[in-house]
Amino acid sequence: MDNLLLAEQADENYNLIMASTHQTFKANQLGRDFIIGDLHGMWDALQEKLRQHAFDKSVDRLFSVGDLIDRGPESENCLRLLLEPWFHSVIGNHEDLMLDADYSGDPQRWYQMGGEWAINLPPEKLAELRALAETMPVTMTIECADGRHVGICHAEYGFRNWKKAEKGKFSKNARHKLIWGRGIISAGKKRKTRNIDLTIHGHTPIPERERLGNALFIDTGCVYNGTLSLLTLEEALGPASV
Numbered sequence: 418m419d420n421l422l423l424a425e426q427a428d429e430n431y432n433l434i435m436a437s438t439h440q441t442f443k444a445n446q447l448g449r450d451f452i453i454g455d456l457h458g459m460w461d462a463l464q465e466k467l468r469q470h471a472f473d474k475s476v477d478r479l480f481s482v483g484d485l486i487d488r489g490p491e492s493e494n495c496l497r498l499l500l501e502p503w504f505h506s507v508i509g510n511h512e513d514l515m516l517d518a519d520y521s522g523d524p525q526r527w528y529q530m531g532g533e534w535a536i537n538l539p540p541e542k543l544a545e546l547r548a549l550a551e552t553m554p555v556t557m558t559i560e561c562a563d564g565r566h567v568g569i570c571h572a573e574y575g576f577r578n579w580k581k582a583e584k585g586k587f588s589k590n591a592r593h594k595l596i597w598g599r600g601i602i603s604a605g606k607k608r609k610t611r612n613i614d615l616t617i618h619g620h621t622p623i624p625e626r627e628r629l630g631n632a633l634f635i636d637t638g639c640v641y642n643g644t645l646s647l648l649t650l651e652e653a654l655g656p657a658s659v
């Protein structure tokens with residue numbers, strides 16, 4: 418097969434993955450819903466937080482802003498959380514790097530950004546882990562028990578209306594900004610995304626959680642000697658206005 422054909426095929430695979438970009442969750446009637454910041458392989462920190470909150474795997478759910486892998490010690494275990502029925506995560510830029518390393522055939526960029534844990538993995542194991550990462554949506558909507566809704570995407574949401582996320586179709590460029598962007602937090606922009614009560618993001622390490630408009634940034638830099646943010650969606654939303 419010539420290079421052009423290979424490139425075309427890679428692009429087709431890429432578009433296929435982009436086709437399923439949004440997931441929706443109905444309210445959890447039996448237990449609590451939690452959200453965690455960027456895990457980056459910090460398995461022990463997660464276990465400690467789950468213990469502190471008496472997380473009950475039979476009824477509670479744990480949602481993640483992505484970046485399960487890279488930099489910390491237990492990337493593989495953190496990615497395998499996707500196999501648990503109580504765990505759900507949007508894709509982070511580090512899972513994006515992992516997938517891109519495969520499509521492009523050049524893993525160097527990923528290795529340089531924390532993916533070196535994968536260098537000596539047997540190919541079949543890596544393929545299995547990649548297949549897990551491919552199931553991660555770009556955006557999620559979660560209904561809360563009180564009827565409010567939370568939206569999640571890894572880096573930031575630069576569009577005015579959450580309905581665009583729920584349609585699940587983004588251009589490559591737009592998808593890239595949702596997963597990699599830092600424009601909103603670095604400019605401190607207080608924006609209001611319509612048709613969603615709150616959006617939650619990780620990606621940019623900050624000393625304390627920060628609320629900008631109806632966006633909440635929760636990456637408190639666990640892998641950089643910070644803490645792992647774990648809170649309920651109700652805490653993230655704050656009291657309902659009456």
Ligand SMILES: [Mn+2]
Binds near residue numbers: 484509620621
């Ligand atoms: Mn990130």
